[in-house]
Amino acid sequence: MLCWSCRQPASGHFCPSCGKIQPAQATDYFSFFSLPRKLNIDLPSLEREFYRLSRKLHPDLFARGSAQEQEWSTEKTSQLNDAYRTLKDPIARTGYLLELEGVKLEEQSRSATDAARQTGAEKKQVVPPDLLEEVFELNMQLEEMRMNKQVGEDDPNIVRDLQQAQQHFEQKLNELTTELQNDWNEWDALIPAGSTEPQDQQARIRVRDKMVDLLNRRSYIRNLVRDVNEALS
Amino acid sequence: MAYSNKVLDHYTNPRNVGTLDKSSVDVGTGLVGAPECGDVMRLQIKVNPETHVIEEAKFKTFGCGSAIASSSLATEWIQGKNVEDALKISNTDIVKELSLPPVKIHCSVLAEDAIRAAINDWKKKHPEAHAAAAQSEVNQAEVNTTA
Numbered sequence: 510m511l512c513w514s515c516r517q518p519a520s521g522h523f524c525p526s527c528g529k530i531q532p533a534q535a536t537d538y539f540s541f542f543s544l545p546r547k548l549n550i551d552l553p554s555l556e557r558e559f560y561r562l563s564r565k566l567h568p569d570l571f572a573r574g575s576a577q578e579q580e581w582s583t584e585k586t587s588q589l590n591d592a593y594r595t596l597k598d599p600i601a602r603t604g605y606l607l608e609l610e611g612v613k614l615e616e617q618s619r620s621a622t623d624a625a626r627q628t629g630a631e632k633k634q635v636v637p638p639d640l641l642e643e644v645f646e647l648n649m650q651l652e653e654m655r656m657n658k659q660v661g662e663d664d665p666n667i668v669r670d671l672q673q674a675q676q677h678f679e680q681k682l683n684e685l686t687t688e689l690q691n692d693w694n695e696w697d698a699l700i701p702a703g704s705t706e707p708q709d710q711q712a713r714i715r716v717r718d719k720m721v722d723l724l725n726r727r728s729y730i731r732n733l734v735r736d737v738n739e740a741l742s
Numbered sequence: 743m744a745y746s747n748k749v750l751d752h753y754t755n756p757r758n759v760g761t762l763d764k765s766s767v768d769v770g771t772g773l774v775g776a777p778e779c780g781d782v783m784r785l786q787i788k789v790n791p792e793t794h795v796i797e798e799a800k801f802k803t804f805g806c807g808s809a810i811a812s813s814s815l816a817t818e819w820i821q822g823k824n825v826e827d828a829l830k831i832s833n834t835d836i837v838k839e840l841s842l843p844p845v846k847i848h849c850s851v852l853a854e855d856a857i858r859a860a861i862n863d864w865k866k867k868h869p870e871a872h873a874a875a876a877q878s879e880v881n882q883a884e885v886n887t888t889a
């Protein structure tokens with residue numbers, strides 16, 4: 510691409526020759542920060558880059574520029590904020606990558622239901638049945654504890670039960686986080702130096718699907734942690 | 743978010759919350775979850791062994807208001823229906839009845855899943871129900887070919 514202003518080759522947010530802001534483009538969040546699609550991200554340097562770009566792209570700096578430059582700076586600033594918010598959070602980042610990789614996390618369950626209705630076959634649950642059993646059981650227990658707590662506010666036994674449950678769920682969440690870290694490493698190892706995406710397509714899909722499965726399981730545990738914290742507060 | 747009146751009604755006054763005996767041969771249990779939000783729902787049916795009519799339905803949902811309303815409505819709808827008719831209920835019927843907004847569609851999907859899962863579980867305990875359904879299909883096919 511050539512810079513719109515000085516006609517020298519340009520890439521990135523600013524022309525390397527004349528320094529002018531370049532047109533805003535539809536781009537994914539990784540590319541916005543010129544990062545490969547890797548899941549291990551160095552957060553301090555992401556943060557530094559975020560602040561650097563916020564300053565340089567700030568619409569105030571373009572108050573005397575052309576209408577187009579003003580528009581680009583506004584547009585890029587909003588992309589920058591979205592990109593940073595998503596990439597700095599490990600779970601949001603993973604979910605976002607999976608979306609880029611063609612997974613529709615929101616729709617997977619619904620399409621499985623549609624398929625089951627048409628064929629009359631049993632719907633494949635997206636998480637293993639024994640996890641559902643366990644989560645349901647834990648929810649039942651938690652409900653009972655919460656009701657007991659309402660009745661006998663200060664009963665130390667109930668508080669102790671809840672605290673044990675809290676520890677248990679948090680430990681599970683931690684286990685999933687460790688598992689996710691392993692998947693991240695596996696994914697990142699698929700991306701050769703100098704390239705932005707995995708080249709081995711089979712492995713790419715395999716690791717991707719592992720992470721989908723993990724995020725699905727995680728959402729149930731996360732709810733339990735949330736509920737038990739609420740009950741204890 | 744604003745819930746429709748029907749949702750509020752089912753949410754504040756849910757019908758048929760409870761448990762049936764999981765181990766009874768006439769009881770089917772469906773336990774399903776929505777990975778989008780991490781909510782879980784259990785729906786149980788008690789089926790008349792002769793007529794295959796659902797005599798009783800109970801549910802327990804850990805989830806949002808729309809999921810509770812959807813499962814409450816689902817139990818109301820399937821009681822008195824035979825299992826094959828109950829299988830015809832789809833999540834869009836629930837969405838319409840409760841006026842659920844698009845972000846809450848997955849909650850109705852959960853209720854449809856729960857009905858199907860409960861009926862499948864019951865059918866597993868009653869292989870002859872499969873045979874009956876298959877037989878009626880065969881009869882249907884014969885009617886079609888002779889026509």
Ligand code: FES
Nearest residue numbers: 779781806809849
């Ligand atoms: S938000 Fe989870 S079922 Fe409604």
